[in-house]
Amino acid sequence: MKKRIVLASMLFVSVCSNSFANSSEYFADDFAIERTINSGEVIDFTAIENSQSTSAFLTSSSNNTAMPTTALVAERNATVAFVLAWFVGFLGVHRFYMGTATLTGVGYILTLGGCGIVAFVDWIVLLIALVNQEGISKYEDNPKFFMWSGK
Numbered sequence: 001m002k003k004r005i006v007l008a009s010m011l012f013v014s015v016c017s018n019s020f021a022n023s024s025e026y027f028a029d030d031f032a033i034e035r036t037i038n039s040g041e042v043i044d045f046t047a048i049e050n051s052q053s054t055s056a057f058l059t060s061s062s063n064n065t066a067m068p069t070t071a072l073v074a075e076r077n078a079t080v081a082f083v084l085a086w087f088v089g090f091l092g093v094h095r096f097y098m099g100t101a102t103l104t105g106v107g108y109i110l111t112l113g114g115c116g117i118v119a120f121v122d123w124i125v126l127l128i129a130l131v132n133q134e135g136i137s138k139y140e141d142n143p144k145f146f147m148w149s150g151k
Helices: 002-021 030-038 045-050 078-091 093-097 102-115 117-131
Strands: none
Touching: 078 093, 078 102, 078 117, 093 102, 093 117, 102 117
């Protein structure tokens, strides 16, 4: 029985490796790749950091029209954060949605939302913010594990 399993697995590996290695339908067009790379714009980030305002960054160099600032920052919705906290709060998806630090999200995943307790308290806090219509701006971009403990 052991020999049959080994032979079957060897046959499976050889069939799979031959079918993908010998296919010639995929190729890389080096000219198209170079053309795509060379068609991009170069952005000077040092000039943006040194400027007083972001208007130089928000204007397009091709037609000198200003881009709206709302395209850069999307407003986060309290209802979406509440629903995410209800269904996948133990994984910290609501915290990623609200812009938390990466390590905080990893802490949520590893502890399953503090054994569900921290995720449940987050859900309650978001429910209160939703009912009172006060928004979630004070919880956005919060790097702390307990988002209700302040910034």
